[in-house]
Amino acid sequence: MLGVLDASTLDLLAYSPPGWGATLLRGLWNSVLIATGAYALGLLIGTAGAYGKLYGSPLVKDLLSVYTTVVRAVPELVLILILYFAVTDAVNQIILAFGGNRIEISGVVAGIAVLGVVQGAYATEVLRGAILAVPTGQIEAAKAMGMPAGLLARRITLPLMLSFAIPGLANLWLVATKDTALLAVVGFAELTQATRQAASTTKAFFTFYAAAGVLYLVLSIASTMMFARIEIWARRGQRRTEG
Amino acid sequence: MLKELLIPRRIAMMAIAAILLGLCFVYGRWDWLLVPKYQKLMLTGFWNTLSLLVITMVLGMALAIPLGLAQAVGPWYLARPAQAFCGLVRGTPLLLQLFLLYYGIGSLFPSIPGIRESIFWPILRDAWYFAVLGLSLSVAGYEGEVMRGAFKGVPHGQLEAAKAMGMPRLTLFRRIWLPQALHRVLPTLGGETVLQLKATPLVAMITVTDIYAVSSRVRAETLIVYEPLLMLALVYLAITGMIVALFTWFERRLPSRTA
Numbered sequence: 001m002l003g004v005l006d007a008s009t010l011d012l013l014a015y016s017p018p019g020w021g022a023t024l025l026r027g028l029w030n031s032v033l034i035a036t037g038a039y040a041l042g043l044l045i046g047t048a049g050a051y052g053k054l055y056g057s058p059l060v061k062d063l064l065s066v067y068t069t070v071v072r073a074v075p076e077l078v079l080i081l082i083l084y085f086a087v088t089d090a091v092n093q094i095i096l097a098f099g100g101n102r103i104e105i106s107g108v109v110a111g112i113a114v115l116g117v118v119q120g121a122y123a124t125e126v127l128r129g130a131i132l133a134v135p136t137g138q139i140e141a142a143k144a145m146g147m148p149a150g151l152l153a154r155r156i157t158l159p160l161m162l163s164f165a166i167p168g169l170a171n172l173w174l175v176a177t178k179d180t181a182l183l184a185v186v187g188f189a190e191l192t193q194a195t196r197q198a199a200s201t202t203k204a205f206f207t208f209y210a211a212a213g214v215l216y217l218v219l220s221i222a223s224t225m226m227f228a229r230i231e232i233w234a235r236r237g238q239r240r241t242e243g
Numbered sequence: 244m245l246k247e248l249l250i251p252r253r254i255a256m257m258a259i260a261a262i263l264l265g266l267c268f269v270y271g272r273w274d275w276l277l278v279p280k281y282q283k284l285m286l287t288g289f290w291n292t293l294s295l296l297v298i299t300m301v302l303g304m305a306l307a308i309p310l311g312l313a314q315a316v317g318p319w320y321l322a323r324p325a326q327a328f329c330g331l332v333r334g335t336p337l338l339l340q341l342f343l344l345y346y347g348i349g350s351l352f353p354s355i356p357g358i359r360e361s362i363f364w365p366i367l368r369d370a371w372y373f374a375v376l377g378l379s380l381s382v383a384g385y386e387g388e389v390m391r392g393a394f395k396g397v398p399h400g401q402l403e404a405a406k407a408m409g410m411p412r413l414t415l416f417r418r419i420w421l422p423q424a425l426h427r428v429l430p431t432l433g434g435e436t437v438l439q440l441k442a443t444p445l446v447a448m449i450t451v452t453d454i455y456a457v458s459s460r461v462r463a464e465t466l467i468v469y470e471p472l473l474m475l476a477l478v479y480l481a482i483t484g485m486i487v488a489l490f491t492w493f494e495r496r497l498p499s500r501t502a
Contacts, residue, residue, distance in 0.1 A: 059252055066256075073483040074476045075441035077455065082472045174333075181336035185448070192339055199342075205350040209343035213335045220334035 020198040020208070027194030028215050031180040034111040034190060039176045041116025043169075046123025051153075053128050064124065071121035077182050083114040084186050107188035115179055122172055130165035131157060163234040170227035174220055191215060271470045275461055288457035289478065295443050295453065296482075298375055300436060303382020308421070310383055311390025325387065332384025338445050340381065345373040345449040374446035382439060389431055393424035426497060433490030437483050454478055 049068070052060045071079065088105045095103060134157055142156045184193035191212055199208040248257075275281055310329065313321040332340070352367050366372050397420055405415045444455035458471040 059256075062253065062256060070476075070480070073437070074479050075444050075455075077441075077444045078472060078475050078479065082469070082476065085468055085472075178336040181338045184338065192336065192342070195339070196342065199346065203350075206343070206347035209339060209347040212339055213331075213343060216335040216339065217331065221330075 020202070023194050023198055024191065024208075024211065024215065027189060027191035027212075028219070030108065030188075030194075031177065031190040032219070034108060034115065034180050034183065035173070035176040037108070037112035038115035038119050038179075039173055041112060042119025042123045042172065042176070045116065045120025046127045047158075049120060049124030050127035050131055053124060054131060068121045068124050071118055072125075076118055076179055077185060079118055080114050080182050080186065083117060084110055087113055107183070107186075110186075111180070111183045111188055111190075115176060115183075118179065119172060119176055122175070123169070126165055126168035126172060127161070130161040130168070133164040134160045163231070163238060166227065166231045166234050170224070170231075173223055173227065177216070177219055177223065267470075267473060271473075272465075272467050273470060275465050275467065275471070276474075281457070281461055284452070284457045284460070285454065288452055288454035291451065292440075292443050292453040292455075293482070295374060295378060295446065295451075296436070296440050299378035299382055300439055302375070302379040303439075304386055306379065306383035307386035307390050310387030311392075311394050311424075314387065314391040315394040329384045329387045332381055333388070337377070337381050337442055338448060341374070341377045341445055341449050344377050345370060349373065370446075370450045373449060374451045377449075378439070378442060378446070381442065382435075385438075386428075386432075386435060389428055389435065390424065393428045394420065396427055397423045429490065429494055429497070433487060433494075436486050436490070440479065440482055440486065 049064050053064050056064070087110060091105060092102050095101070138156055138160060139152065142152045147156070180190050181192040183190050184196065187193065189197075195208050195212040199205045202208070247253075310325045313325040314329070317325065349367070401419055401423065402415065405419045410418070443453055447453055447456035447459065450456075455475060458475045461471045462468065
């Protein structure tokens with residue numbers, strides 16, 4: 001096994017052109033870019049969805065539960081394919097209807113949109129649970145003081161629920177980074193696809209897949225450490241429950 | 244249950260859904276469903292998906308129990324490797340793990356002299372076994388973490404009582420510790436099985452013919468874009484429904500005391 005990892009294949013990981021290091025790092029950058037965008041979009045959808053599920057009209061609640069149930073029951077791979085074709089098709093139909101020309105939607109934008117819709121369903125559930133965990137007395141007190149709904153959300157509900165939501169949101173971020181690998185299926189040059197290209201060109205399959213694994217692992221360990229700090233920050237002012 | 248569904252707005256929603264489905268059916272192209280070749284393929288694919296799910300859940304859980312135990316109460320030389328394994332599995336995408344196993348490690352085998360003549364060669368060449376291995380290790384990694392919490396969550400008094408009665412350690416584990424831990428993870432396990440179902444289509448990327456691979460083949464051969472994907476989504480929705488129903492039934496059968 002070690003014979004395959006000898007100097008000849010490790011040279012292929014070098015940064016400059018005979019090596020494929022730059023390609024892999026560009027793939028990693030694309031993955032992080034898409035994960036960040038999709039995560040942000042997912043949080044937006046999730047916040048709106050959580051409020052809709054808790055305080056919306058019965059119809060809104062029903063529609064949202066259809067959305068979260070379907071998205072969470074169908075494999076991401078299938079959703080990505082359906083949404084990818086549907087989104088690009090729909091955009092082109094609209095453009096054609098207004099007399100424009102068919103356009104090619106960039107992989108980054110499509111990836112962010114598709115993964116964002118998937119993330120939104122999970123974020124809705126995480127944030128809904130977190131909002132429910134906020135002591136009702138706090139919200140009632142703010143309402144009793146005549147605080148408008150927007151200000152109440154910004155000053156009371158959202159900051160208080162953050163500490164309950166962080167563990168779930170940290171998980172979601174890790175899911176987002178790993179789900180970007182699925183975009184390899186639609187041919188987008190994120191880390192897994194870049195690795196696949198490099199590996200099949202050089203035939204050093206083991207070296208490249210192991211290297212990509214290390215990159216993903218570094219990303220997830222760094223993210224876990226970052227979220228641990230964010231959680232400490234979100235819990236500032238709370239009484240510690242140890243001892 | 245039925246009463247909740249028969250509210251006017253829900254009836255209206257169901258009607259709209261039915262109309263949409265009907266439109267898909269009338270205006271979509273479904274003639275490929277009648278082709279005997281595809282029917283046969285779909286049955287094979289469906290069967291492969293289901294058996295992959297069941298086999299890997301069973302194998303994965305069998306691995307997850309020692310992994311969880313090692314992390315919860317094991318000495319450091321067992322706990323650390325178990326933690327590292329779980330971190331490794333949970334920190335990298337499953338698709339990459341499958342590629343690493345099938346193309347990466349699989350490409351190393353032929354360089355071992357004499358392996359092509361050995362009786363293991365048909366197994367080492369078959370993507371199916373790599374898929375089973377990859378998915379089982381994935382279950383083991385995620386459930387190992389879940390089982391760690393479950394083993395730790397069993398009330399200490401239960402274990403002390405058993406010890407005080409002079410129960411041997413293995414019997415204690417078999418009769419008290421494991422059943423209570425499993426009882427605790429049952430609700431989680433239902434969700435994890437659904438997650439595992441959603442992970443199975445990835446095996447199509449390493450050439451296993453599951454239901455997803457069949458739909459991709461239909462799409463490639465007939466150039467139909469959406470209909471096979473819709474069929475696929477419906478199949479997965481149906482299997483998810485079955486898993487949820489199975490676990491609800493299972494949970495109801497087990498006695499549980501709620502305060």
